[in-house]
Amino acid sequence: MRAALSFLGLLCLVAGSLAQSGPEIASYFKTDLSPASAVYLPSESLFTQETTQRWNAFSSPSYAVSVKPASDEDVQKIIHYAFMHNISFLATGGGHGYSATLGTVQSGIEMDLGHFNNYSINAEANTITVGGSIHFRNITGPLYAAGKEWRATLGGGVGPYGGLHGLQIDSLQSVRMVTGAGNLITVSATQHPDLFWVMRGAGFNFGVVTSATYQVYPYTNNGQAMNADFRFNASANASLYEFARSYTGKQPDAFSIDIAIAYNENFGGTYLFANFIYAGPLSEGLSLIQPILALKPFQQNITMIPWSLIETTSKFGTDAAACIKGNYHSVWGLNLYQIDVPTLSSAVEYMDAMFKANKGFRESFLAIDMYATRVTQSVPDEETAYPYRSAVARFLLDVGFIDPSLSTNASNVGRGARALFIPTSGASTKNIEVYVNYGHGDEGPLGWYSERKMPRLTELKKRYDPNGLFSHYNAIRRTYNVPKV
Numbered sequence: 001m002r003a004a005l006s007f008l009g010l011l012c013l014v015a016g017s018l019a020q021s022g023p024e025i026a027s028y029f030k031t032d033l034s035p036a037s038a039v040y041l042p043s044e045s046l047f048t049q050e051t052t053q054r055w056n057a058f059s060s061p062s063y064a065v066s067v068k069p070a071s072d073e074d075v076q077k078i079i080h081y082a083f084m085h086n087i088s089f090l091a092t093g094g095g096h097g098y099s100a101t102l103g104t105v106q107s108g109i110e111m112d113l114g115h116f117n118n119y120s121i122n123a124e125a126n127t128i129t130v131g132g133s134i135h136f137r138n139i140t141g142p143l144y145a146a147g148k149e150w151r152a153t154l155g156g157g158v159g160p161y162g163g164l165h166g167l168q169i170d171s172l173q174s175v176r177m178v179t180g181a182g183n184l185i186t187v188s189a190t191q192h193p194d195l196f197w198v199m200r201g202a203g204f205n206f207g208v209v210t211s212a213t214y215q216v217y218p219y220t221n222n223g224q225a226m227n228a229d230f231r232f233n234a235s236a237n238a239s240l241y242e243f244a245r246s247y248t249g250k251q252p253d254a255f256s257i258d259i260a261i262a263y264n265e266n267f268g269g270t271y272l273f274a275n276f277i278y279a280g281p282l283s284e285g286l287s288l289i290q291p292i293l294a295l296k297p298f299q300q301n302i303t304m305i306p307w308s309l310i311e312t313t314s315k316f317g318t319d320a321a322a323c324i325k326g327n328y329h330s331v332w333g334l335n336l337y338q339i340d341v342p343t344l345s346s347a348v349e350y351m352d353a354m355f356k357a358n359k360g361f362r363e364s365f366l367a368i369d370m371y372a373t374r375v376t377q378s379v380p381d382e383e384t385a386y387p388y389r390s391a392v393a394r395f396l397l398d399v400g401f402i403d404p405s406l407s408t409n410a411s412n413v414g415r416g417a418r419a420l421f422i423p424t425s426g427a428s429t430k431n432i433e434v435y436v437n438y439g440h441g442d443e444g445p446l447g448w449y450s451e452r453k454m455p456r457l458t459e460l461k462k463r464y465d466p467n468g469l470f471s472h473y474n475a476i477r478r479t480y481n482v483p484k485v
């Protein structure tokens, strides 16, 4: 039966002997896939209307055809076809991944998982089962209505509620997936536990997840959180960063800190933007941010909101603009194991000079996000592929622009900013250590996954993706050279 097909046995065949054009691929899938599936060529207007567009146009993939499978068996058939014809392909979930490595897919097959967008909440068991392309915004409302809270992603998953519940991968209970070897399997702590280890930190390197079950949590503080947004003159930077530094190692679980350097003519040019979320009573939240109120922000907004509205309401409601798709972004990240105030103050000067010199980059921001790590660190390092549980914060620079001729300049700006942070990041290795979903794409496997995890990841890559089909997003290679010491 084709559904059970594993193409490991086909390794001896010569794949890719005949190049296939987009229309040829489309016509094959139109007859071979299930009736509810869909196939689009880039020349069709429905291509952009019916398929998930990417957030980032910088170093983005290009496709000869986009296929929307409707069943697990369709997913198997697409992987099998891509292997047999040696055509690169990429699964698309939300299209928010921005690593420059995605540009290695050119004239490939897009496997748009848009039909895998179902969900079901089991309030009694405290679980949610979601399709492989579920959008967070589609389930926050239903979860809130059920008195629960949750969020998830394959690479790690950091966010304001991470202090309470740890990394989002730590809530994963099981996945249904098609591996790179073509097998449709269920993966959990008891079924294929080695792959379950991988799926929590490096999942996009091993196959396509068609559904996943996560633990959810009874909501905290009756579902209400304090959201506090501020804008400050750039001159407040040392005090603001000192406030963040003072919480290193003792950040309350329910308290998150996010500080960004941005630009707006109306605010006098370069300014600082801070967001604090506290999943608890307003009086407790206000007492945590008391030193901030004394710093005289020129704008502030402090409200109690349902946790489900954090995404759309926090940061003065700027999320909608941040999620606009199709612009160019050269994004750079780095783990921080300490908050070094002089480095952050230099970053303000760096960004100020950059904004003044480059009008085309004035939508950019340089942020640090800082979530409590107690729960994240309560999970032993060896339990998951995710390697960086001791990072206390992350540096993230989005050099945003609309004129593609600025790409090289944008990368120079990004690389320069990251270089500012590397010497004082507190990393214990010489690798550019970065949370994989914040990676620019040039850090390499040791930076995304660590030396510690690489030998096991490489072994599992050979077993579950023996043909290296999943190699376009911060990839793990099937061979790995042990670094010289």
Ligand SMILES: Cc1cc2nc3c(=O)[nH]c(=O)nc-3n(C[C@H](O)[C@H](O)[C@H](O)COP(=O)(O)OP(=O)(O)OC[C@H]3O[C@@H](n4cnc5c(N)ncnc54)[C@H](O)[C@@H]3O)c2cc1C
Binding pocket: 055, 090, 091, 092, 093, 094, 095, 096, 097, 098, 113, 132, 133, 153, 155, 156, 157, 158, 159, 203, 204, 207, 208, 209, 210, 322, 323, 437, 438, 472, 473
């Ligand atoms: C505006 C914005 C805000 C963000 N905020 C956060 C944040 O708060 N916290 C955080 O941790 N990260 C954040 N990120 C990063 C985000 O977690 C990653 O970009 C993540 O990969 C996005 O998932 P996606 O489904 O949209 O990815 P896509 O771009 O669709 O895919 C990224 C990679 O995952 C693979 N993939 C997608 N779906 C599947 C699947 N079902 N099975 C197997 N592989 C799959 C793709 O093939 C690709 O290789 C943010 C990114 C953006 C652009």
